[in-house]
Amino acid sequence: MTANAALKARRDRTIGPYSPLFYDEPLQFVRGSGVWLEEANGERYLDGYNNVPHVGHANGRVVAALAEQAATLNIHTRYLNERVVDYSERLLSTFAPRLDRILFGNSGSEANELALRIARQLTGSTGVIVSDYSYHGTTITLAELTTGLRTREPLGPHVRTLRIPDLDRDQRPEAEVLAETLAELDAAIASLLDEGYGVSASLFDPLFSTEGMPRVPEGLVAGIVERVRRAGGLVIADEVQSGFGRTGGWMWGHDFAGMTPDLVTMGKPMGNGHPMSAVVTSEAILDEFGSRNEFFNTFAGNPVSAAVGEAVLLEMEAEGLMDRAKRLGAEARAEFDRLAATHDFVRAAKGTGLFLGLDFAVDGVPAPELAKRVVEGMKARNVLISRIGRDESVLKVRPPLAFGEAELPILLGALTDSLSDI
Ligand SMILES: Cc1ncc(COP(=O)(O)O)c(C=O)c1O
CATH class of the missing domain: 3.40.640.10 (Type I PLP-dependent aspartate aminotransferase-like (Major domain))
Structure with a gap:
């Protein structure tokens, strides 16, 4: 049993198995800094999901x-x-x-x-x-x-x-x-x-x-x-x-x-x-x-x-975070629009500022399973995102507002590659 599986078993016996966890194999973060998180196994993940650490994890x-x-x-x-x-x-x-x-x-x-x-x-x-x-x-x-x-x-x-x-x-x-x-x-x-x-x-x-x-x-x-x-x-x-x-x-x-x-x-x-x-x-x-x-x-x-x-x-x-969210958000949205236009299983790009998504559909029918595969694909590339919407078919990309110029290409690269896997 892995260390995370053992912790999950203890969690199930205390907090209970009903309190939701992200991912088929949940992650355990032990440290955060800015828009980066460190997993118990030492790997670093880019946080493209969490809006609570608004100005960055462990902000000084x-x-x-x-x-x-x-x-x-x-x-x-x-x-x-x-x-x-x-x-x-x-x-x-x-x-x-x-x-x-x-x-x-x-x-x-x-x-x-x-x-x-x-x-x-x-x-x-x-x-x-x-x-x-x-x-x-x-x-x-x-x-x-x-x-x-x-x-x-x-x-x-x-x-x-x-x-x-x-x-x-x-x-x-x-x-x-x-x-x-x-x-x-x-x-x-x-x-x-x-x-x-x-x-x-x-x-x-x-x-x-x-x-x-x-x-x-x-x-x-x-x-x-x-x-x-x-x-x-x-x-x-x-x-x-x-x-x-x-x-x-x-x-x-x-x-x-x-x-x-x-x-x-x-x-x-x-x-x-x-x-x-x-x-x-x-x-x-x-x-x-x-x-x-x-x-x-x-x-x-x-x-x-x-x-x-x-x-x-x-x-x-x-840090001018609102302006940055506007600038980076527009840049990211343009790329999301391009991805929507070039993948027939993406119905549309969604969102504004630093809250963006892609809506997956095949022949007009929502495709939550594809959105899930992309979320897992991003995880495999050490980038965190999630899903939303009535069909859970929309990617939820909503990083800390402290997200920066250096991180955007990493997120977009991982997204492009995860879409290519499909
Ligand atoms: C739009 C919205 N309102 C209210 C809440 C509830 O907030 P809290 O979990 O801090 O009670 C949430 C939590 O996810 C939310 O997304």
């Missing part, structure tokens, strides 16, 4: 800030702390002026749970609209609206789902696809109103990451926002995957999508691996919620988290 600035603050003071949030306020101001300055208040949490799930709670209280309604292939977190509320992952809880009676169209798959005229989707939304809203749930919120990832980064019709996001607001609901943008410059050129996925939500939730990259999340909203919404609830979260937004979050923002700025 983040580690120093964490250690320095932890060695000075860490305390819950019921005392004044300048660093927490400094960080809040810095983070809020990246939003449109209307989004000027922040509530901290410890995970993306917590942030989405809180955003939904706020929306319920403000609207007096419980109805929620989500995409029909999405994931927003682990709580009961979120399990009842999970459509993109196996959950035992059935969809809540107050939940309606919307199929997000993909113009790379649907060959009909764009206007027809848009009209059909918005009519579906109208019907969903009408049914929530008819059954007395009302509309408290829509909850979407502005990039539709889990859905496989569909190419949506122009006007879809604006149409959703307009209809949800008209029905009295709030618009929540789940930026757990799409935020912090991922799209290249835009700090937030909702800016990329051209809309201003009522509530923005964020997590994963925010603390570069340190567990932290937030809900950003307006003064009016916070006043409504804050004045009616004694809301307090022990660990959320503590000084160490603030130091880490601040270091992430400073590092992004110092």
Whole structure:
């Protein structure tokens, strides 16, 4: 038995065999630096997948800030702390002026749970609209609206789902696809109103990451926002995957999508691996919620988290990571487009910034097995990527934002070779 197989057996006997692991033969990383990871066997892997280590694995600035603050003071949030306020101001300055208040949490799930709670209280309604292939977190509320992952809880009676169209798959005229989707939304809203749930919120990832980064019709996001607001609901943008410059050129996925939500939730990259999340909203919404609830979260937004979050923002700025994501993303996307055009089993290139994919299909039928072979082929070439989408047929290439010029040819070379194997 290999060392990794032995560790997996111990893991199965403790954590259990149900907690997912990537790859047919799972990897065990023992060290990380920048965009490189070292496996227990000493081999180096290029990280083309992980968005949590946003500014790079074991980033020096983040580690120093964490250690320095932890060695000075860490305390819950019921005392004044300048660093927490400094960080809040810095983070809020990246939003449109209307989004000027922040509530901290410890995970993306917590942030989405809180955003939904706020929306319920403000609207007096419980109805929620989500995409029909999405994931927003682990709580009961979120399990009842999970459509993109196996959950035992059935969809809540107050939940309606919307199929997000993909113009790379649907060959009909764009206007027809848009009209059909918005009519579906109208019907969903009408049914929530008819059954007395009302509309408290829509909850979407502005990039539709889990859905496989569909190419949506122009006007879809604006149409959703307009209809949800008209029905009295709030618009929540789940930026757990799409935020912090991922799209290249835009700090937030909702800016990329051209809309201003009522509530923005964020997590994963925010603390570069340190567990932290937030809900950003307006003064009016916070006043409504804050004045009616004694809301307090022990660990959320503590000084160490603030130091880490601040270091992430400073590092992004110092290294120009958003601009780099835009530049490298455009370069990579051009190559992905070329690969799509030259391989008949690749239907389309997907994504923007440093979140890219290739959608595999044979004779118009999604081909997840080919996507899986490429993911394993990349692994054999020591490059990490994964798959997404309702058919798991879309490659998920979403490296740390610290990904650099030197690494791009390595990733693209491994991808080209892995496609040639098929
Ligand atoms: C879009 C989105 N929202 C929310 C979550 C939940 O975040 P967390 O696992 O930090 O609770 C995830 C996690 O994968 C996610 O991808």
